[in-house]
Amino acid sequence: MSTATNADAVDLDGLESLHYLGIAFAVVSGVIHLLLGVNFAPEPMGMAFLFAGVVFLLAVAGVLRNYRRRLLYQLGIPFTGGQIVLWYYLNFAAGDKAFPADVGGLGAVDKLAQVALIVVLVALLQRE
Numbered sequence: 273m274s275t276a277t278n279a280d281a282v283d284l285d286g287l288e289s290l291h292y293l294g295i296a297f298a299v300v301s302g303v304i305h306l307l308l309g310v311n312f313a314p315e316p317m318g319m320a321f322l323f324a325g326v327v328f329l330l331a332v333a334g335v336l337r338n339y340r341r342r343l344l345y346q347l348g349i350p351f352t353g354g355q356i357v358l359w360y361y362l363n364f365a366a367g368d369k370a371f372p373a374d375v376g377g378l379g380a381v382d383k384l385a386q387v388a389l390i391v392v393l394v395a396l397l398q399r400e
Contacts, residue, residue, distance in 0.1 A: 283338035290399075294392035295332050300385040301352070302328030304378060324355060342400055345393045352386050352393070359383065 305325030312318030334344050359379070364371040375383070 282336050284336070285338065287335075290392060290395060291335065294389055294396065295335060297385045297389035297392060298328045298332050298348075301355075301382055301389065302326075302332065304382045304385075308378075327351065342397070345396050345400075348393045349390055349397075352390050356383060356386055 302325045305321045305328065307325075309318050309320075309322030309325055312321055331344050331348055335341055359382075360371070363369045363374070363379075
């Protein structure tokens with residue numbers, strides 16, 4: 273089914289295993305950010321976590337609907353990279369935590385998923 277005929281439909285045409293891998297990494301990071309957001313809300317950091325989680329999941333929906341996939345890949349790289357930089361800065365450079373001792377399990381899973389997502393997004397951009 274084409275998005276030209278039904279803009280609300282999922283369009284899996286052209287999705288390959290690399291796409292699904294990227295979707296999985298984005299969902300992992302999105303869900304983690306939503307969970308953190310709920311735990312920290314209504315503090316500003318909680319709102320930032322909720323925003324990031326929603327953006328990751330909306331991007332997944334956009335890819336599944338074949339909505340400007342290339343643009344989503346291009347925007348996803350700096351967005352995800354910015355998440356990593358901000359996490360490191362707020363927790364370790366400007367915070368009182370020690371790297372890598374204070375990363376934590378959830379933080380490690382999230383950052384590994386985000387690094388892997390960036391690798392997948394770069395690979396997808398190079399393929400198109």
